[in-house]
Amino acid sequence: MSAPLLQVRNLTKSFPVGTSSLFARRQNVLTAVDGIDFDLPRGRTLGLVGESGCGKSTTARLILRLIEPTFGTVTLNGVNVLGASPSELLRLRREMQRVFQDPLSSLNPRMSAGINIGEPMRFHGIGDRRERYERTRELLEVVGLRRDDFDRYPHEFSGGQCQRIAIARALILRPKLIVFDEPVSALDVSIRAQILKLLMKLQQDFELTYMFISHDLSVIKRICDDIAVMYLGRIVELAGSEQLYRAPQHPYSQALLQSIPTPDPTKRYGDLGGLEGDVPSPIDPPLGCRFHTRCPKRMEICDAKSPALIDRGSGQRVACHLYD
Amino acid sequence: MPEPILQVEDLRTQFISRRGVIKAVDGLSFSVEAGKTLCIVGESGSGKTVSSLSIMRLIDPPGRIVGGRILYRGSDLLALDAEAMEKIRGDRIGMVFQDPMTSLNPAFRVGDQIAEGMLIHQDITPAESRIRTLDLLSRVGIPNPEARFDDYPHQFSGGMRQRALIASAIACRPEILIADEPTTALDVTIQAQILKLLKEVQYDLNSAMILVTHDLGVVAAMADYVMVMYAGRMVEYADVETIFARPRHPYTRGLLRSLIRLEDTREDELAPIPGAPPDLSRLPHGCSFAPRCPSAIGACTESYPKLHGNVDGHRVACHLEAEMGAPVARAGR
Numbered sequence: 001m002s003a004p005l006l007q008v009r010n011l012t013k014s015f016p017v018g019t020s021s022l023f024a025r026r027q028n029v030l031t032a033v034d035g036i037d038f039d040l041p042r043g044r045t046l047g048l049v050g051e052s053g054c055g056k057s058t059t060a061r062l063i064l065r066l067i068e069p070t071f072g073t074v075t076l077n078g079v080n081v082l083g084a085s086p087s088e089l090l091r092l093r094r095e096m097q098r099v100f101q102d103p104l105s106s107l108n109p110r111m112s113a114g115i116n117i118g119e120p121m122r123f124h125g126i127g128d129r130r131e132r133y134e135r136t137r138e139l140l141e142v143v144g145l146r147r148d149d150f151d152r153y154p155h156e157f158s159g160g161q162c163q164r165i166a167i168a169r170a171l172i173l174r175p176k177l178i179v180f181d182e183p184v185s186a187l188d189v190s191i192r193a194q195i196l197k198l199l200m201k202l203q204q205d206f207e208l209t210y211m212f213i214s215h216d217l218s219v220i221k222r223i224c225d226d227i228a229v230m231y232l233g234r235i236v237e238l239a240g241s242e243q244l245y246r247a248p249q250h251p252y253s254q255a256l257l258q259s260i261p262t263p264d265p266t267k268r269y270g271d272l273g274g275l276e277g278d279v280p281s282p283i284d285p286p287l288g289c290r291f292h293t294r295c296p297k298r299m300e301i302c303d304a305k306s307p308a309l310i311d312r313g314s315g316q317r318v319a320c321h322l323y324d
Numbered sequence: 325m326p327e328p329i330l331q332v333e334d335l336r337t338q339f340i341s342r343r344g345v346i347k348a349v350d351g352l353s354f355s356v357e358a359g360k361t362l363c364i365v366g367e368s369g370s371g372k373t374v375s376s377l378s379i380m381r382l383i384d385p386p387g388r389i390v391g392g393r394i395l396y397r398g399s400d401l402l403a404l405d406a407e408a409m410e411k412i413r414g415d416r417i418g419m420v421f422q423d424p425m426t427s428l429n430p431a432f433r434v435g436d437q438i439a440e441g442m443l444i445h446q447d448i449t450p451a452e453s454r455i456r457t458l459d460l461l462s463r464v465g466i467p468n469p470e471a472r473f474d475d476y477p478h479q480f481s482g483g484m485r486q487r488a489l490i491a492s493a494i495a496c497r498p499e500i501l502i503a504d505e506p507t508t509a510l511d512v513t514i515q516a517q518i519l520k521l522l523k524e525v526q527y528d529l530n531s532a533m534i535l536v537t538h539d540l541g542v543v544a545a546m547a548d549y550v551m552v553m554y555a556g557r558m559v560e561y562a563d564v565e566t567i568f569a570r571p572r573h574p575y576t577r578g579l580l581r582s583l584i585r586l587e588d589t590r591e592d593e594l595a596p597i598p599g600a601p602p603d604l605s606r607l608p609h610g611c612s613f614a615p616r617c618p619s620a621i622g623a624c625t626e627s628y629p630k631l632h633g634n635v636d637g638h639r640v641a642c643h644l645e646a647e648m649g650a651p652v653a654r655a656g657r
């Protein structure tokens with residue numbers, strides 16, 4: 001097997017959080033991402049799933065080096081992203097692109113769809129105006145819009161169409177990796193499937209590697225080969241998508257799966273599993289296993305010792321003392 | 325059939341915009357009974373939220389309710405003066421909205437905001453209202469109510485704020501509970517808690533609940549009856565089992581087919597509905613769904629279909645029903 005396209009090791013990001021009052025200053029630290037490791041093989045899709053504050057979006061921004069990590073390494077195609085000089089980084093950015101949740105706010109409203117899509121080429125000084133124009137019109141068609149949509153402005157498109165424009169813009173530099181952060185969460189139900197279908201087709205046609213972030217496990221499961229479940233800055237389980245769905249090991253993964261209301265009226269509100277309480281503050285996370293305060297299966301060791309993410313057979317990695 | 329608590333007949337709510345008149349809700353009729361839950365489901369712009377706001381008479385200019393009747397225990401809410409409506413809103417009809425941060429006033433203590441409704445609507449002293457608020461806080465699962473009473477909304481988590489809003493909505497023991505996307509802003513494990521809580525309080529009060537949502541998973545978990553809306557109109561209405569097992573309207577069928585389901589694998593074919601919902605200021609002639617409908621026939625672009633119904637109360641607004649000889653439903657039932 002060839003080397004993975006993306007390798008992430010011990011990636012950590014702490015933000016200082018100031019709580020200042022008139023008389024006292026106290027500096028707290030919020031560790032949004034706490035020592036995560038994973039590999040992403042070429043042509044595959046890895047999903048990051050978890051609830052708000054679990055660190056999934058911070059992980060994406062770290063990998064793209066939109067923010068600087070506290071420590072850890074990220075290697076793309078054998079090149080150290082975090083140690084890259086500004087000029088190397090510029091070069092690396094061509095290979096990794098991103099698509100965010102809100103398509104309208106990630107497009108420049110004063111530029112036409114075509115100019116928005118061609119902007120990364122202009123920025124990186126690739127091709128002349130004519131080549132950009134041709135390539136952009138080609139891509140409009142690739143993402144399911146019309147070549148003549150080039151001159152229309154973002155507000156003239158629906159949400160789903162704007163997301164197609166954002167996808168075309170991510171494709172124009174022929175990247176290897178695309179990071180999607182909640183790309184269908186803002187879209188209507190009937191449009192979501194259109195965009196997911198497009199993403200799956202593009203992955204095949206252009207041999208892309210995807211990292212896909214969502215809070216919606218159904219969407220993640222549909223599009224990803226592997227899924228990393230995150231809780232309070234850590235990966236608690238990393239498994240193949242079918243495997244995670246059929247036999248989730250970590251109590252948090254189990255709770256997450258059981259909390260999702262399914263479109264089947266024989267399963268009613270009473271059948272929804274769930275967890276007691278709220279996610280604890282990441283400024284003062286629980287000691288030991290971070291999930292122990294809400295875990296239905298907690299043991300004595302859980303608040304003392306943090307479990308490591310270990311392969312528990314057949315490639316399913318779980319961070320839980322139940323399986324020690 | 326039990327007497328409905330709320331009966332909506334031919335409701336029409338419009339907004340005036342630069343691009344013309346937007347018929348956000350166009351001729352909607354339905355009713356709800358005590359102890360039952362009606363889910364209104366639809367995508368953005370379908371009119372589901374405007375319908376629920378219209379019942380509360382919370383439509384502000386440039387919006388206006390231009391027609392119809394909303395009968396609560398036989399009297400028409402649309403005919404009441406503002407003062408009489410105030411007496412019903414928040415007292416007989418309680419409401420829970422999507423975003424608990426914006427529905428609570430950040431400058432007032434949570435406990436006082438819950439007590440406020442009781443002080444307005446009921447003849448009680450502030451001391452009594454405090455005791456009842458503490459009861460309510462513990463009823464909705466807020467630990468340590470004595471201490472939390474004096475907290476401000478920002479000191480509550482999202483789930484706790486939604487619990488506080490539910491406490492406020494049920495403070496006067498309403499007969500009708502309207503919840504508009506009450507769990508959309510919440511994480512899924514918290515959503516499960518809140519959905520269960522809503523059902524518990526509904527059961528306690530035996531109130532009718534109107535739950536507005538875009539999530540068909542929530543519909544399946546919560547609804548007794550389901551109304552599917554598209555572009556301001558009801559396209560299908562049935563009990564929850566029927567909607568999922570035997571949907572008749574092509575939009576409902578398409579919506580169910582396009583769902584991303586947990587049990588799907590990567591190999592299953594995705595089946596999206598082509599196109600996008602129409603612009604309400606430029607609705608197509610005839611059926612609004614016709615441009616996206618795989619079964620459209622000639623009649624669909626000529627006139628809006630009538631509502632066809634059968635004895636089970638299953639109603640469908642589709643020309644294909646007439647083709648198959650289904651009778652036309654009476655309005656309001």
